[in-house]
Amino acid sequence: MKVALVGNQNSGKTTLFNCLTGMNAKIGNWPGVTIERKTGTIKGTNYEIVDLPGIYSLSPYSTEEEIAREYIFKEKPDVIINIVDATAIERSLYLTTQLLELDTKVIVALNMADILEKKGIKIDEKNLEEELGTKVCKISALRETGINKLISEIKKGDKLKRKPIYDVEIEYLISTIQGILHSSDSKIRHSRFLSVKLIEEDERFDKYQTQEIKHMTGLLAKKYDTDFEEIIATQRYNFIEKVREKTVIYKPVKDDLSDKLDKIFLNKWIAFPIFVVIMFLVYYLSVGIIGSNTVDMVSNIMDSFSEWVGNTLQSIGTSEVINSLVVDGIIAGVGAVLGFVPQLIILFLCIALLETTGYMSRIALLLDRVFRKIGLSGKSLIPFIVGSGCSVPGIMGTRIIENLDEREMTTMLTPFIPCSAKLPIIALFSGYFFKENSGLVSASLYFFAIAIIIISAYILSKLVFKNTSNTYISELPEYKLPNIKYIAKEVWDKVIAFIKRAGSVILICSIVIWFLLSFSFNFEYGVDIQDSMLASIGKSISWVFYPILGENNWGATVSAIQGLVAKEQVVSSMAVISGFSEEVGEGSQIFGNNTIFSSFTAASAYAFMIFNLFSAPCFGAIGAMKRELGSNKKLLKVVCFQTFLAWCLATVTYQIGSRIENGTLHLADILVIIAILLIIYLIVKNSINKKKDKCINCPYSDSCK
Ligand SMILES: Nc1nc2c(ncn2[C@@H]2O[C@H](COP(=O)(O)OP(=O)(O)OP(=O)(O)O)[C@@H](O)[C@H]2O)c(=O)[nH]1
Ligand SMILES: [Mg+2]
Structure with missing residues (x-):
């Protein structure tokens, strides 16, 4: 037996799925959490x-x-459980009227039964069953009530008779068309649904x-003065209104907390x-307060641990190479990343709170108007906030955006949001160079x-993504008290994923970096760090970062490039490289005296953070972008755009920042830069307008587009 969970967004389908299967699929208090189908087995059955x-x-x-639609039509489930948010019954029943047309x-x-009373809503379940002509079960997926009855209903036959929804003439036309369809194919499924679609002249069913x-249809259409799509929709809503009047009673409630x-x-x-x-507090708490309190503690623990491991290895007689591999390579690299776990726990906790309470959808609505003006939709904000945890689910979340241009633009811009893997970079640099202002x-x-x-969205929507749609957000979820179990699971899952990455990708990279640092191209071990393979590679390309760092720093160069593997790897690599420099300073292991990185200043630190923030994301996120963009060519363009933009922004930051640091920033310089930018802007704008005029007058403009 195949059972499908079908319903509006945010109605509690996944919560019910988890409750029925005992699985742990992601839920959240905003529309569009589930973007791919997930299969399980109902506990105690083989359904x-x-x-x-x-x-x-x-x-x-x-x-x-x-x-969802493909599944219903192609996989032919035996039973559809239509989850209806009982607190918003009118909106939800529209889909129900369509589902009832299927065979x-x-x-x-009827989900969310636990909050009906509080909202002053009373629903007569039996009456609703009569009116719809199908079985109705009141449940609470969250509180797990009414579930056994629901499961027992799955087994029973479907005895109730579906009710007519439309005018007598339309109903008559539907049954006539059903007759025609059956006579040409006696096994045809969903003939009532198909007939309605044919009356609506839906192109998808032209065959x-x-x-x-x-x-x-044409003969009947003459009676009505609008098209059938509208008539069908109106009659559905009239039906729903009648059902609601007969089955739902609203009592006035004094204070609706959500309002x-x-x-x-x-x-x-x-x-x-x-x-x-709120966003300031999120970073202040995770990077500022928690960071400053845990960084020293964690680094002391790591120091003692690596000393203990080093001594133990020595005492059992391991060679110098193996000792260095474990202590300077693996422990330094993996440990540097694990040190940020306390900060990440707080960041993940804050994001989960924003998501589950329903506040995230408010920010989306708040920014909707601004975003629509620049060619994005308020829905783009959801990938941006989910992306502050990890860009991969953020990028996948862009699927909820209907318009292709808006979706591609959001896919391209989501990695700009600082994700949790970038947090170690931000925490490391801001903690050391900006101390009490790190938050x-x-x-x-x-x-x-x-x-x-x-x-970027403003410029891209003018130059590249011109067909944005102006869709708006129409739904706001209720504010909900955060569910402790859910939040704990979210934080736990993300922290475990982070630790697993440290134990796999970061571990392997640390070994590779250690190898490249320990050996020269002649495979001599223990050479001066400046003669190592890594230094040679880094030195040949470090000029790229000269405008960002104000020097040829091969260590920072190779570390930044490793951000492609995983952004945490930037910090991990810096830890391994600095461990190889002569002396490692107290508490400031990476930037202490005599390390490769001791020449960093506040300006180059900020510029370096900017580069890592905006440049091409890690391979995981690049893979997700490829899936969503669907073409290698587009992907290449996007990655080049991100990295070039990152380089430009970081260069400008350093050039201005270092002049502020040295006190050599002149007002005249700023004015000249602004004037240059203004001229570039005018040239670009002018050339766009010229191109537009050319297109308007060109006979091939349509096919060319
Ligand atoms: N009070 C209450 N809240 C519920 C109930 N069922 C689900 N929720 C909450 O409703 C929100 C949405 O739940 P989900 O299970 O993610 O909804 P969904 O239908 O899968 O949403 P999409 O995947 O976005 O379509 C979450 O905040 C749940 O905690 C319920 O019975 N009572
Ligand atoms: Mg879901």
Whole structure:
């Protein structure tokens, strides 16, 4: 038996899936969490159950909606459990009316029963069952109530008779078309659904269309003065309204907390400052407070551990090479990254809170108007916030955006948001160079990233992605108290994934870096670090970073390049390289005196962070971008754009920052730079306008596009 979970976004499908299967699929309080189907088995049975992305109708608009529709039609589930958010019944029943047109058995699961009373909503389950002509079960997926009854309903037959929805004439036309369809193919499935689609003249079902059906539809169409798509939709809504009147009673509730909170969080004047303060707090807590308190402690533990391992290895008689591999390579590299786990726990905790409480959707709505002006949609913000944990799910989350140009632009810009793997870089540099202001500096990078995203989106929507749509966000989830179990699981999963990466990718890279540092190209061990393979490679390309660092620093160069493997690897590599320099300073192991990195200044540190923030993301995220962009050519363009932009921004940052540091920044310089930028802007704008004029007058403009 195959059971499919179908319902609107954010109605609780995945929560029910987890409850029925005992699995741990990702849930979240915003629309579009599930973007791929997930299969499991209902506990205590052998029924296969499939969790699908949320849909609002059976006519898909975006990629993940297509997945849900495909499953229903191609995989032919035996039972559809239609999850309906009982607190928003009118909106949810639209899909229900479509599902009831299929030949598949449908059970309506009225979810969120636990909060109905608080919201003053009373639903007569039996009556609703009569009105819809299908089985209805009141459940709470979160509190796990009503679940056994739901499971027992899956086994039973589908005895209730579906109710007519439309006018008598349309119903008559539908049954006539059903007759025609059956006479040409006696085994045809979903004939009622198909007939409605043929009446609506939906192009996707053209292969079933015949002259006879067209003729009959045309005759009836003369009676109505609008097209059938609209008539069908209106009659569905009329049906839903009648059902609601007969089955739902609303009692006035005095204080709806969600409304009250929205008066604050969506207030015209204070909403944006609140967002800034909240994001500042996220970074202040994770990098600032927790960072400054844990960095020394963790580095002391690591020092003692590596000393102990070194002594133990020596005492059992290992050779110098092996000792160095373990202590200077593996422990230095992996340890440098693991030291940031306490900060990451706080960052993950904050992101999970923003996601589950429903605040993230408020920020999306808040920025919707700004984003739409620059060719993005408010929905783009969801990938951006999910991306502060990791870019990969952020990039995959772009599937919820219907418009192709908006989606590709969001895919391209999501890696700009500082992800958790970039946090070690930010924490390391800001902690050392900006000390008590480290929280402020880290938060500044987050807002800098948003500013660059807005500017890039504006320019890209004018130059490349011109067909953006102006879709707007129409749904706001309720504020919900964070579910401790869920948050703990989220944080745990992400921390474990981070530690696993340290134990695999970072470990292997550390060994490679140790090898390249320990040997020269003649394979001599123990050569001066400046003669090592890594130094030779780094020196040949370090000129690329000269404008960012103000010097040819091969160590920083090779470390930044390793960011392609994993962004944490930048820190790990710096730790291994600095361990190889003569002396390692107290508490400031990487930037202490006599290390390769001791020449870093605040300006080059900030510029280096900027480069790592905006340059091409790690291979994992590049792979995700390839999947979403669907072509290597586009991917190459995107990666080049990101890296070139990163280099330019970092160069400007260093050039201005170092002049501020030396006190040699002249107002005249700034004015000349602004004038140059203005001229470039005018030239670009002018050439775009010229191209536009040319296109308007060109006879091939349509095919050329
Ligand atoms: N109060 C209450 N909240 C619930 C219930 N079921 C789910 N939720 C919450 O509703 C939100 C959405 O749950 P999900 O299971 O992610 O919803 P979904 O339908 O899978 O959403 P998409 O994957 O985005 O389509 C989460 O915050 C859940 O904790 C319920 O029975 N009662
Ligand atoms: Mg889901």
